[in-house]
Amino acid sequence: GQQLNQSPQSMFIQEGEDVSMNCTSSSIFNTWLWYKQDPGEGPVLLIALYKAGELTSNGRLTAQFGITRKDSFLNISASIPSDVGIYFCAGLGSNYQLIWGAGTKLIIKP
Amino acid sequence: DVKVTQSSRYLVKRTGEKVFLECVQDMDHENMFWYRQDPGLGLRLIYFSYDVKMKEKGDIPEGYSVSREKKERFSLILESASTNQTSMYLCASSLSRTNEKLFFGSGTQLSVL
Numbered sequence: 489g490q491q492l493n494q495s496p497q498s499m500f501i502q503e504g505e506d507v508s509m510n511c512t513s514s515s516i517f518n519t520w521l522w523y524k525q526d527p528g529e530g531p532v533l534l535i536a537l538y539k540a541g542e543l544t545s546n547g548r549l550t551a552q553f554g555i556t557r558k559d560s561f562l563n564i565s566a567s568i569p570s571d572v573g574i575y576f577c578a579g580l581g582s583n584y585q586l587i588w589g590a591g592t593k594l595i596i597k598p
Numbered sequence: 599d600v601k602v603t604q605s606s607r608y609l610v611k612r613t614g615e616k617v618f619l620e621c622v623q624d625m626d627h628e629n630m631f632w633y634r635q636d637p638g639l640g641l642r643l644i645y646f647s648y649d650v651k652m653k654e655k656g657d658i659p660e661g662y663s664v665s666r667e668k669k670e671r672f673s674l675i676l677e678s679a680s681t682n683q684t685s686m687y688l689c690a691s692s693l694s695r696t697n698e699k700l701f702f703g704s705g706t707q708l709s710v711l
Binding site for chain 1: 642
């Protein structure tokens with residue numbers, strides 16, 4: 489099945505750094521989503537984007553729906569230890585099923 | 599808060615065994631899903647169900663079947679487990695037919711030896 493291209497695959501960062509990750513697709517989506525999976529848990533929805541060009545924030549997280557509708561970006565400002573985990577992008581397909589990126593694993597250097 | 603409960607956190611089975619993975623949700627959601635999660639591959643949809651006794655194939659249904667006899671319970675069945683089915687299995691539910699907000703269980707890490 490179709491998969492989104494999510495990068496980077498993993499990130500090692502210092503506490504306090506800003507983080508950026510992105511997701512691209514060969515297809516257009518009308519809805520982009522960002523989920524986070526904490527270690528040992530299932531993914532949880534962070535942000536949903538419904539309109540091209542939309543910029544939405546959730547605390548220190550900001551996500552953007554690309555103008556072309558083929559990409560989306562997630563930024564985390566001033567990272568803290570509880571930000572560790574795997575971040576997934578997902579696009580909502582025309583059949584109302586989610587198409588997922590492979591994930592970005594965020595690791596904070598001690 | 600919605601709670602999706604998966605019956606086992608870790609499971610070890612032998613090749614050829616029949617395996618049942620159980621999932622229960624407590625928020626009266628119509629839609630339920632089974633995914634498998636493998637490193638570098640993200641989440642892949644195995645089966646989903648929009649109603650009791652209803653099931654639809656996802657992207658990778660081969661080697662799996664499902665059962666939904668009650669609204670709150672969705673079971674994944676591996677008829678004859680194989681080593682390539684070693685994976686993390688995630689159950690999810692959603693209220694809306696558009697499915698953008700999924701509620702996931704904590705997952706079952708299945709090892710097939």
